[in-house]
Amino acid sequence: MxxxxxxxxxxxxxxxxxxxxxxxxxxxxxxxxxxxxxxxxxxxxxxxxxxxxxxxxxxxxxxxxxxxxxxxxxxxxxxxxxxxxISPYLNKQIGKVRKIVSANAESNTSELIEIVSQILKISADKSEELLILSTKEKTSIDEYQSMLESGEGMxxxxxxxxxxxxxxxxxxxxx
Known part of the structure; x- marks a missing residue:
């Protein structure tokens, strides 16, 4: 050919x-x-x-x-x-957190945790985990393990x- x-x-x-x-x-x-x-x-x-x-x-x-x-x-x-x-639910949550962070760019970490907690109606610990996950490009499955609930992953x-x-x-x- x-x-x-x-x-x-x-x-x-x-x-x-x-x-x-x-x-x-x-x-x-x-x-x-x-x-x-x-x-x-x-x-x-x-x-x-x-x-x-x-x-x-x-x-x-x-x-x-x-x-x-x-x-x-x-x-x-x-x-x-x-x-x-990553589960679709968690993916949506991380997307919401990224929007919150970009809208509140001047806020410090503790303020962001409180804002995320209030808007998403979740605990401060979960808010902190979501903030950490939302700043990462790619993460291994082990780091997501604590966040995945009830087998929602692929x-x-x-x-x-x-x-x-x-x-x-x-x-x-x-x-």
Missing amino acids: TKNTNEQLIQDNYRNVYALAHSLAKSYNLAFEAFEDLQKVGYISLIEQSKTFDENSGVPFWTYACKGVKLKMLEELRFILDTVS QDDKLEDMLKSDCLNPEDLML
Whole structure:
């Protein structure tokens, strides 16, 4: 296969990778940075798939490449979920705390703890933990362990379902 053909296959399927990454990120309520990571892994996998594709096989390129691209994205997703496993409830709480902190930038830490406690109607200890978590970029799962309540974190079952499912047509992905 020629270099121009490879480049054309990649360009023609760039949007499919974006749509697949977007679908996974939305399913798992991932942050934008995690979505970008999925997207990058998908693009790299798309390039790898284009190098091994046989255009004489009679199979459309995306049909051939989709499984490999999806598998690489799911491997990255598993890594992301292992390093930052956080419940949707806690994620919302941290988002609220970040807004409170930005609105009260002049306040010191003890004042912020009190403000967060009052607004979210939680204890000062929980407010302090949320303040700490809201300032971190990425945190290991151990640091979140005390905050996760009643198993609200991401489940591996969703990952397995995604892995077992067939790739959608590009038109379905774009919807």
